[in-house]
Amino acid sequence: MNSKTFSYNSRLLIQNFKQHGWIGIVYFLGFFFTAPLQLLMRISEEEFVFHYSEDILREMDGQFLFLFTIPIFAGVFIFRYLHVKEAADITHSFPIKRGVLYSHNVISGLLLLLVPFWLIGIITWVICSVNPKLHLVSNSELIYWISTITVITIFLFVFTSLIGMITGGSVVQGILTYILLFLPVGLLSLVSYHLSIHLFGYSEAFYTDQIERLSPFTRLFGYPYDAIAIFEILIYAGLSLVLFAITYTLYKFRHIETATDAISFSSLKPIFKYGVTFCSMLMMGAYFSSIQNHQLGWVIFGYIVGAVIGYLVGEIVLRKTWRVFQLSILKGLTGYGIAIALLMTVIHFDVLGFETKIPPVEKIKEVHFADNLGHVIYHPYTDYQFIDDKEFIEAVHQLHEAIINNRDINTSNYYYNPIDITYKLNNGTKMSRRYMVDSSLLTEELRKIVNIEEYKNNIFQLDKLKSQVTRISLYSYSPGNKRHDLYIQTPVEIEEFKEAYIQDIQNLEYYANDYNTNRMGHISFSLHSNDNEPDTIDSDWLTDFTHVEQWLDEKGYLSQIMLQPQDILSMEVATLSSTPEYQMFSEEVFTSGLNPTIKEIKNEAEIKEILATVTDYGNAIYYVKFITKEGDIIYGGFDSDNIPAFLE
Known part of the structure; x- marks a missing residue:
């Protein structure tokens, strides 16, 4: 019997290699054209200059196309026998335990995917080793790249096999795999969007970056600029093991006759149906919210329409028929509506105290204040930093209290711009709020913040101006034909301009005026950098910059770039x-x-x-x-x- 079992196991692996060998060939060719071949093409360019090793391996065009398609296709095709009744009956008639069968399919699928890619890794290593132009590509970076693609490949294949186990059709498996891979980002983004509508002060932007890291698709598309960390790779490796164990267990309880059903496990059908209903509700609510400027009545109308559509679609998919209009539909929608109404009540009455929560001043370590109100203190080019100045913290805290104590300050009118406040507390946690405000009602609070020297230094990056400035460029928004760049490059004039600019920044006062009317142009300071990376400070040229204007006029530059x-x-x-x-x-x-x-x-x-x-x-x-x-x-x-x- 053991020999027979071994024979079946061997034949299973061989059959998978014969039947699905094209997967390995496509994966090999795909990465060959997007990795080693692209390296050779780049270094053959006459003007090739190798600046950063990250650019070579992280910006090889097209590799993500194969990474996010072939492992999923492999999972669909290798486990297709689960979704065809004849194939399922024959396969499960063999003297092989289901756990062994699943393990062999996973092993054969991963071998078809990983061996070709590891060959690509070896070829890439050889090219980088023998070519002097690529000497900055280190072995550790190559190992990092190979490890990342390997782990993500395993994760996608095992995840696809899990979806194949809970579905009864290959098409449903493929579609549902992509939907669920995007679901954490899509669903949480929709939830965050709707919370920003219903919760006073909720900051959707604060959570965006964290949400986008929850899907391998959105996380790795940011890979060239924000390399995936080692702990993230380990998380995906751990998730792969967990998903393998879950799928291994589910296989033992999966009924063969569920082939061709949309969902194979009856206990998962309500989750699928109400999940579709919830997502459809949020999408339709977001649609009506966006076109009707957040009017609550239209948002609720969108919720109702979306919920009905989503519920019907879920029923149609599960029953595989259009004839779903029965009394049970009304009962199910009524129960769902009651649950959502209770949830909305909790949010509307702020049962958890989110809207009125402000941390005590003594528990605040640093604060980040981004003022986008439309006046002189707004500086769109600055990467705002946290400030630990006690006077500044107290001023921002007082502003926050004024906003909460007077809801009339807040407005959903999009002609107003937001105020973002983020606290970093002593215990290491962060708390963020965003408000759309009428700044004319906060003049005193905002003036107090703007007049703090530490804030001006932060927002206009005055400390960085102490380093060597190699060039200053100015661009005027003056009407007519004088809209062009002016460059200041001599050391003496650069120092004189910096002095005038810093003096104007120190003299800036807050006034609740339309920011667009205060802009005369754009100023850019090019800084000396030791790492060959360009470093600049960008600023708007404001009408308040009287010393700058006077200096330009004295030098004869003003008439060159502005109408007189x-x-x-x-x-x-x-x-x-x-x-x-x-x-x-x-x-x-x-x-x-x-x-x-x-x-x-x-x-x-x-x-x-x-x-x-x-x-x-x-x-x-x-x-x-x-x-x-x-x-x-x-x-x-x-x-x-x-x-x-x-x-x-």
């Missing part, structure tokens, strides 16, 4: 007798026969102020037209926040 009063031939400002029903462009006001009231501007100081503050976007109530001496006709406008005083 002497460049203007004529300038007119127009107003309409009544508010238009829709947003009108300045050119339309002057050219469409609307008979606006027109005032000609001749005073040089007034022309200069208009040139400094006029914008070509926004909902204008004053419209500007000016003609340069070069013949350019330029239109712009002012909204209610940036009207020059002499026009009011």
Whole structure:
């Protein structure tokens, strides 16, 4: 009997190699073209320069395509016998225990996948060893790359085999495999999105990065820029063992006759049905939320429609028929609706105290404050750091209390921008909140934060400016034909400009104004770096930068990149007798026969102020037209926040 069993085991492996050998060939060719061959192609380029070893192995185009398809295809094809009744009957008639059968299929599948890839690893190692251009590719990095692909391959194959065990069809297995691999990211992202709608202060952005790490797809697509850590590889290896054990156990209880059923285990069918219902509900709710600006009534309508659609789809898939409209459907939907209503009640009344929770000041170690309100303190290019200054922590804490104590400050109007507050507590945990606020109601609290020197140093990265600056580039948003870069490169002028810039930063004051109207251009500082990596500090050029403007004017640079009063031939400002029903462009006001009231501007100081503050976007109530001496006709406008005083 043992000899017969051994014979069947051997034949099973041989049969898998014969029947599915194409999997190994495709995997080998796929990685050959995307790894060693691509290395050879790159080093054959005349201008090939090897800067970073990570770029060579982590940016080899196409390898993820094969990594995320072939192991899953292998799991589908090798376990296809489970989903075909005749094949299932024949295979299970052999004198082989199910555990042994499953183990042999897993072993043969992994050999078909891993042996070809390990050969690719050897070929890649040989190329890197013999070619001097690739001497910076270390053996440890090669081992790291090979280990990562190996573990992810094993995980995907074993995961696919698990899905094959709980489903009754190969098509369902393949589709459900991809859905479940994306499910942690997709489902939690949807949940996070809806919590941001219903929970005051919930920060969806805070959890985004953590959520995206929960799927191998989204995690590895960030691989070139954020290498997967060793502990993450070990987690996937451990998960592979756990999934193998679960599948091994399930196989013993799987009924052969469930082949062709959507779900093989009756206990999993409710999970599948209500899972589809929940996901459909969230997706439809998110859809109506996005197109109706978070109006609660439409969001609830989306929930109801999505739940009904999802529940019906789940029933149709499980029953394999369209004829599912029965009384039991209404009962199931009613029970689901009651459960969701209870959950929404818990969230709405903030039973857990999420919305009012603020950590005590003495328990806060550091705070990260990102102000995107639309005024001078917003600095979109900065990678904000945590600040441990006690005065700053107290100021942010007071702002947070003011927001919570006055809900009228908060608004869902997307014309307002968010405030992000993240605390790092003494025990190492973090707490993050995001609020959409009307900044005009928080002027005193925000002014106190902005005037703290540590905050300005952090947000404008003034400490980094102490290092050697090799070049300064300025780009003006000035209307007309002077929108181009100006470069400052001499050491003396660089130091003078830095001094003027730092003085302007120190003099900045908070005012709740439209940030877009304060921007005159863009400034970029190029810093000296010892590791050949480009390092820059980017900043907006604000209207408050009077010392910078004065320095540029003294050097004769200002007229090179910004229109000056002497460049203007004529300038007119127009107003309409009544508010238009829709947003009108300045050119339309002057050219469409609307008979606006027109005032000609001749005073040089007034022309200069208009040139400094006029914008070509926004909902204008004053419209500007000016003609340069070069013949350019330029239109712009002012909204209610940036009207020059002499026009009011």
